[in-house]
Amino acid sequence: MPPHLDLSTTYSHADMILSSRNSPRLSLRRATSYTNDRGPMSSTSSRFSFNHLISSPPPSPGLPALVPRHGRPVPTRSKRTYLRALLWLLGVSVILYYGFTRMRLDRSKKQVGWATNSGDEYEMVGDSELPDFPTPVVVTDKRGRTKWTVSIPVDAAFPLEPHQYAEICTQNTEVANHVADLHAHMHRPHSHYGYYHVDPYFMDVAEAEEHGLLPGPKGKKNMKAQDGSVVGEYADSLIVQDVCETSMTFVLETSDAGLGKTLMMLWSAYGLAQKEGRAFFVDDSRWAYGKFESFFRPPPMPKCRPPPRHEMLPCPHHARHLVVSAATAVHTFGGAFNEEFEDPRKMEVYRQKPMFDFARAGYLALFQLADADRVYVQNRVSELRLRTLLEPPEPENGLIIGVHVRHGDRHPYEFQYRDSYVPLERYGEKARDVLHQTFNGTGLDGGENMAAEMRSLFIVASDDPDVYESDEFSHASRAQEQIRLASKTAVGESQPTGGSAIRKFVDETVGWEGGFFAGMFWSLGKPSSIPINAMETPETKLLATEEAFRLRELVGRAYLMDLAVLGEASDRIVCTVSSMGCKLLAVMMGWENAVVNGRWVNIDGDFEWRGVSW
Template identity: 25%
Template sequence: MPRPAPLTATSAYKLPNYLVEQQELTPRTSRLRFSLEYGSHDEMGLLPGPLQLQPLLQSSSAFEFRKKETLDFVDDSDELEQPSKRGLLLLKYLPLGLCTVLAFVLLVSALVSYERPGVLDYYLSLNLTSNSTKIGNLIIDYSNRTSFPLKPLEYAEECWKHFRTAPPYHGDYWSIPANGFADALHPPPKSNSNQCNSTITYLLDGETVGLTAELAIMAQAAAFARERGSTFLVIDRHWNRGRWDGYFEPVENGQPGPEPGCHPPPPEELVACPRLARHWVITYQTAKFHLGHTFSEAYEDAHARGINRQRPIYERSRRSFLGAIRPNKHIRSLIAIARAELSGLNPTSGSSYVAVHIRRGDSGSQAWSYHGKQVPISEYVQTVQTLQQNNSSPFPIYIGSDSSSAIESLTKALETKQFVTLRTSSNPTLRSLAYPSSQPNGYLQSDWTSSGVAFQKWSTNERRRYMEGMLVDLALLSGLWNDDIGDHDSGTLKLTRLSKVICTIMSTICRVMALGLGFDHAFGDEKGLDWVEIDSKGGVEPVWEAFALSFAR
């Protein structure tokens, strides 16, 4: 068998310098390798002169091949020490090294931002643009405003301006940024002025929000004042429903604060955003900036589940309604009349009643099964009949609604005369407080705007009566302010206890109705639920929230 032709290097492959003289490559066998390594003699005369000792498939230009010194006449130390080779290796791994360092820096920055918010901003010394709020010297510019206090929508504009210009901040709800926070100018008060050092003020609206929805937000503002050690105040200058003291007691009666009797600050010192301002003002329009996700994270019970997460917020609201938000003497007398009529239906001592609220008007439903339409009367009827079947004795019912047709449909279907409503009350004073039947669509917020047709048609006395009727309904539907009534002119009242409430969650009155029951009775104890919501029926988490926010800009 003839010897195969030796392999030669092609033009596409260039041998290293130390193999230039060894261009002939011969295929190797295990026998040839054995002979070379162990010094066996060439019995058949097949051994060539120069032999390569590496596998044929390994490139002779590889670094590992050159590193192994197999031939005593090959010296590649100069090749290994060439600077160009080392430079190529550095360039090859440089991007990987830079990415590793950058990832480490970002990781450290994220950890620092999470553990100590504001520290990076402080050390980086962020510079704001010229038209930004001056965070460094704590000045909020009101030079383009001429009348104080501002209107609710104007304070909302100031909040939008603040959050557009202030640097992002992700600290705790009340933590102070390392580079300070914005505030209005506070000139030194006059001597002996007895001005409050720190205040939280609620600015009543009425134009864009209903009465109960506004009271629910106000309850949280009063809770903030208790928590922060600030004096709680109310301003009714822009309230289109009258004066606060026309329906309620002064808030300082139930919540005097740390400086009883102190005077409010000048209105130009009120600031809606940020909430760290010395004299913080809250409106329904600015509540969305303070009572959103960060509020829930700060005030919900993070260790509880379901509705129990809402308990701290529930207790804040309940305490405010029993303290800072209390009806005045005139409203309490009207509430007493309604309770007396309700007690007369079932004179048994210690009796209880069921409250049913039917919201019509501009309120829809939450459950998908109703497709946004109002919950039908049949749902109310079925729920009341179930309660009657489970109760050993009949109970009176208080019905509150903005629709006379809804009340008529419910009472007709129940076939009972043991109920009280403002519209059907035996007392003419209570009947005059019922929402006008001339509004067949029920309560519409647009009717209560200053430009609304109904608002302009009603006289001041009519608007006042309708407001009084809303408060009487709220008291009887929720069971709030029961202990504040005391004796009525007719003698000592045998007040009935609210045992169950039936309502739909899309109405803020339904949310407030839970507060008079107490948390355990409202949301579950050994006897079950006393707050019966018939719209979503527990299908949405959380099943109850203390307030509803407006996100309209």
């Protein structure tokens, strides 16, 4: 009997060889098997058995296979699977987009830096030290929140140069947009904001110093005293007042030689400060006319002291301490100012009443002439009014009709006269028309009141001395006779002429032919050694001499007293609205008299009253 063979052991070994060498000759399956099952791949498989050695008939061709032919389940993809994949892909795309956007912003502009003031283009520069010039600065607090403020060195001269104030406002817009982009993680177009828009990412100077983001006065050694000359501030007072919570400081500095624009801005700034609850200060340290107190009494002082000079910012408008000057008029009194305060329910000039009220409040508070000039104006007004009084039983007294004529470098708005001036005949005709219309039908018999007309006066104020000698106004009275701006002809006729061989030296005659010109003003008190063909513009930055300030003071006092007499004495005023003095006279008359009752008469086209121009 043949020996017993262990088939499982033998097969297992053979199968191991088969697996390693892959030899087909050692296959134990029948060549004519009906099944297509190839059996296990290894003897170690848990599914190994001899069932594959047993032949079985093929399955019925009409029945589906119970097991998939390829040995793996057929995937079934539902709509939920596709939706889940789409959401996953969308989420990954959003994360990558914000990541790359943040990397691009961080790479192009760092979160700590300042705007350079070289040229008109500004860029953010990262560094660890503050610059030594005024500029907006991007800062990051301890929590990593990015904000911006304005850094002005505490030892910088006050006030800053006009172009520096203008640059700060321009740079502030750029930096504010940059910080807003950092918080939004993307660059987006920035819309127009209202006048009282509050930037949530702006940090005031005092707040930045409290958080240690700006050094402040304590961070500077040997800090000098505060610069500037705030009118009415008594630095040596024994009573130490607290710093005002909010304030507005008006800087009397402009490249415009005239006084009109400065006065309108000054009055409007005061009214705006009162509306916003800010303490108001005036600085005259670089005023072309000299000291404020040479012309006016000190303004009313608040019960607090001005803030440190480096905390006074030209913008944004919601800063705690504002500084306003002619250089920043477009930001303080520009389009956003008009949009905020124009009355949309009214028409024409009546839309301007809120701005008129601002200027009127400033006039009442600040237009208080110095003692000597104020006494003269009061006496002059009383004298003129006495000349219009009639004895009873006359029902009415005469009128005082004021006429303001501006020549020089100020030309009319009306097209046909824009290269010259409104003819003096139009002033005279309009003044006579106003007189006749006022007294027509007011007489005792219902006719014209000739007695009142005969008692009426025409008073004239002009920057052109030749106007007083013209045929139209030779019979009129001057508004004031304290200071006269004469022409060379008039001055030459007043000089003594004798036959003596020894003649006393007389300074060169300076006349005002044609009116007030900026070049003439800037040249006052300077040597006349300029060539005849010189065309250079007078340098306005040079420090004026004492003689120049004395002559400028006379010019300014004459202008202010003319306005004061016309504004206080006149019952009607005829002028051209293109002149700032004309618009100031409307403010001095008041809204009811000037606009509602029509006693302020413009003869320069159909233009209306407007406030600050920039």
